[in-house]
Amino acid sequence: MFDRDIWQEIYHSISNNKLRTFLTGFSVGWGIFILVLLLASVKGMQNGFTLQFSDDATNSIFVRTGTTSLAYGGFEAGRRIQMTNDDIEYIKRSFPNDVEYISPRVYQNTSARYKSETGSYNIQAVYPDHQAIEKTIVNKGRFINANDLINASKVAVIGRKVEEDLFKNEDAIGKFVEFNGLPFRVIGTFTDDGDDNAERNIYAPTSTYQKMYGQTDHIDQIALTYNPNYDLTEALAFSDRLENVFRRRFKIAPQDQAGIRIFNYAEVFEDISNFTGGLDIAVIIVGLLILLSGIVGIGNIMVFIIKERTKEIGVRKALGAEPWSIIKLVLFESVFITALSGFIGLGIATGLLAAIGPSIKTGAFANPSVSMSMVVTATIILVVAGVLAGLIPAMKAARVKPIVALSDK
């Protein structure tokens, strides 16, 4: 099929119409160039979004409760829903395969003092698992461990900013700091990539705070991460199941948004991927339209070439060329021009992205790039485009009557 004669024909046809071939090829190359750059930009936006959210574990779910707004299950509206330690155990028991890490959060404002320095901070009383959920980076000492929890130790892991404010140039590890007048030993400090505010947090064991403040087992929030192997659909299905179980457990009306709120990062990602998916489609449509003008251009040049070569085609047919061999000739030439110019456009675009892409990183836009699958898709599009561009001219060529070879007008 790809014998030398066909290449010779293509070579001849192209070299006889260099400028015209270049101009039409350029439009296809340009179309692919734009398409790739646009798609890479969307990818850049996607990367930017992901980067912004990657501070927290992206497979995390947060459960908060509030006050019911609807009467349900024999209860009046306005009932306060309070979660307890039991709910943590209940989730662990109910979803052994879904839950990866789980931790309660008890919030407390505190005024902290070390020597003469004071400050007001938020304390989150948590389980050891919380480190993995929040991706807390402990840069000195250690995080809260299981023993701290069992013994309800008065220990604290403080943010880098807290250490800076209270301890100035001293090393905080092992020192005692007063929270609302009670001494806590600093066992670790942490940093956070996300923002400085996170570094003004203080972590302490849940049990310590529950004992200190009225021997309760109340918790304000549950933070958990689910099985990291879950895809978006599975993640959303899991949070739906979790929500149903909690609504039944606390007798909250299914449509009551105030009683319980389950926040799943997957939902945000779903929104983002819906958004960028929409952009993708818009970009593909725009790109294809640009490409279409290139295809029409190539179709145009092919029609002219056929017109010029009508007599030659007639002679070939008189010599025994079957219609298919004529169609093949035109289609190959069309595919060749389209593919070659398309690849040049593709090459320049990917080269450009490889060169400058990694250095682009601003806000919601990072590392615009093209995937291998996109390159393959673009290649397929090019070949299809070439066939489309050549189809009408090829059929025109196949219809040439061999009689024209005999008429010497």
Added chain:
Amino acid sequence: MIQIKDLHKSYKMGKNSLHVLKGINFNVEEGELVAIMGSSGSGKSTLLNILGMLDSSDSGEYILDNVPIKDLNETKAARYRNKFLGFVFQSFNLINYKSAAENVALPLYYQKVPRKERQEKALKYLEQVGLKEWAGHLPSELSGGQKQRVAIARALAAEPKVLLADEPTGALDSKTSYEVMDLIQKINDAGNTILIVTHEPDIADMCKRIVHLKDGVIIEDKKIEQVRAEQYV
């Protein structure tokens, strides 16, 4: 070799119908050299088109080498043309970007002959028409007579049953015309069946038989004493 019975052909020109061939009957035996003569509008070109399977008849029979030629689609017609017929045209119709040898090899390409064998055969036929040294030249580097000889080599390359020549000397001066006719006569001497459409009496006299067409019918069909072109070369 060729049997034609009661061949009719008319062209529709708007509401009118132009009856071009009004019942042609003739046979050609193997090894004949036939001149088809007639003024323009006599139907000789239409007859040649039908013989060449470039056009179809309205009614009548056409049998070529015992194969009835009818109901041809494009692909089948192309195959039959390739297998049975060699064409020589008035304006040579060589492909201008292919060398002489490549032009000669073209029908073999459509016969799917392997490339190496094509080249060998092309050289063999170019040698037969005396142009072996010109094998690598483009048509634009050849004289009119040389071009026509390349075209004849091309027609011979497919080893057809019948050679159809449409005014083969129409674009040549008389000296070159005789050279080409000399070649055609020699090919005929080797046993090939050849039909030549011409309106030049001296060319027709160099054939072995003259069929005279007028207004769509054969008015004369005679065997003649062949004038050898050699003596004029």
